[in-house]
Amino acid sequence: MTDTRALAAQALADIALRGTSLRDAMERHAPKLADSRDRALLMALLSDGARWWLRFDPVLDRLLEKPLRQKEPAVHALLVLGLVQLEILKLPEYAAVAATVQATRAMQRPRMAGLVNAVLRRWQRERETLLAALDAKPQTRHAHPAWLAKALAHDWPEQSDAVMAADNVEPPLMLRVNQRRTTRVSLVDRLRSDGYTADAHDWLADGIVLPHSTDVTRLPGFAAGEFAVQDGAAQIATDLAELRDGQRVLDACAAPGGKACHLLERADVALTALEFDARRAQRITQNLERLGLSANLVIGDAGQPSDWWDGTPFDRILIDAPCSATGVLRRRPDVRLHRRESDIATLAALQRRILDALWPLLAPGGRLIYITCSMLRAENDVVVGEWLKTQVDARAIAFTLPVGQSAAVGWQVLPGEGDLDGMYYAVLEKA
Incomplete structure (x- = not known):
């Protein structure tokens, strides 16, 4: 044994x-x-x-x-x-x-x-x-690396202790109902009848909340593709896209495919799911198949569209940018052990490169949603704010969410606010 x-x-x-x-x-x-x-x-x-x-x-x-x-x-x-x-x-x-x-x-x-x-x-x-x-000491009180504790205190001086405390609390299990297969009311009823505590999310149209993690493959409706696991903070991205049937949509950096599938569940769009890592792209295929969805899956570098773009503009582009993942430490506790302060400048440069490369692919009047699961301004409103200064045909669309706070550009949800993961959002429109 x-x-x-x-x-x-x-x-x-x-x-x-x-x-x-x-x-x-x-x-x-x-x-x-x-x-x-x-x-x-x-x-x-x-x-x-x-x-x-x-x-x-x-x-x-x-x-x-x-x-x-x-x-x-x-x-x-x-x-x-x-x-x-x-x-x-x-x-x-x-x-x-x-x-x-x-x-x-x-x-x-x-x-x-x-x-x-x-x-x-x-x-x-x-x-x-x-x-x-x-x-x-904050780093040993909250079990965060010293550099991150310092960065959070700098970026969020009034909230940094609460952020680090939230990183150490077990998050709820959040599901996203696949509206093409069932309704949220029906799925909640089935979960409850099977003995699970489940509630519709207060303001996310597709969200269902269970208080604790469990083996999701045993939940009713999993095999039939009636839901996916996705934190509410990630579900917000599709709301911000404001999709309409018939649009061409690009989900850049798409693995494991949660946001791509949500976009397809919401509207009849022609979606290209782009992923650099062929191994991770396999998970996109698995999720699409289980949920009964289809997309054009492309293996390629978001920063080098000349290798994969067919020349037809997109009406919507979603960039879930590679980032430090400092907003999801409660779900990925090992990130705090592996992330280094020196990574941030490298990631910010990559984020800027992707923005520069994909903006020309957006049709006039189109909308680009830039998001990260980072808490650090250097990856978020600093990147977008500096990029906007170079783009005469781009403007940031102002919006608010039920939780979080406005950033210099865009909106930031801190870990634990509304019981969500930490995530940054910016919505950019082309003139």
Whole structure:
């Protein structure tokens, strides 16, 4: 029998110390566990381990005489998981310590078992003092990298603490009903009749909210393509497009296809789904097929349309620009471990290149929706604002949403506002 905590420690070491994504770690390790309850525990341990690594990793330097990160990375990760079980998952102290020590033996590190037990016992004895030290700095209080905590304080001085706190709260599960297959009322009724707590979203026309994550493949209507999983912040993009039947639409940077499918569900449009990565484009095809939709799928670089554009202008262009993903840390906790401050300038340059390249493809009177799941102005209103200064035929359309706040250009939703992910939007019209 595989010890779930031992497996989690090995996987978390890969995520935190070697740059493996949470998704890839789960895909690699979850099949080793036969019981669905063990797989659920693995996911909880990896999610919370990645989410809280930057809080508990530093304290181990105070609890250990010699660091273990390099010599015994899996044992170091196991100690982080031990603290997560005690402080975040709130497992009974004896059970959490005993299970973590047993995992050390399951990892074939029996000589480390005494050390693991001693470290966790010392944490329990010195807990109040150690927590006070961690709470004194925003990066360890909220488990965010120091550079990001500083950037958020600069861009959102009044909201930065709330933003980082929201990043550490489990988000609800949001579905988007496929109106071509069923109605939202019908799907909500079926979910409730199957014992799920489900409600129509207050102001998103296609949104359904479930309070907790679950295996969506077991939900009624999944196999029939009656819904997709999509956070409400992402669903807003289609509303901003204001589609009409017969339009030509480009969804640039389209993988995994959620927004492309939503556009097709809303109107009878001729949609081109563009994706640079052929492997990720496979997920677009899978989503289109399950939802009963069709699009022209193109593998190409959004910044080099001469390689794939047929010369006919588009009435609508959606750019879900590559970005830091700092607005979706609550759903992708490993991003905070992998993103670097030096990435931001590179991403902003790429975003500007895509805007420059795709604007000529938009028909006069057409609308371009630029969005990112970033919280950083350097990727959002700064990029769009500077770009607008160079475009005499472009203007930003003012709009408001039920949540969020206006930016210098466009609109920003902060993580947790309306229980949505963080996302930036700008709507640009061609004269």
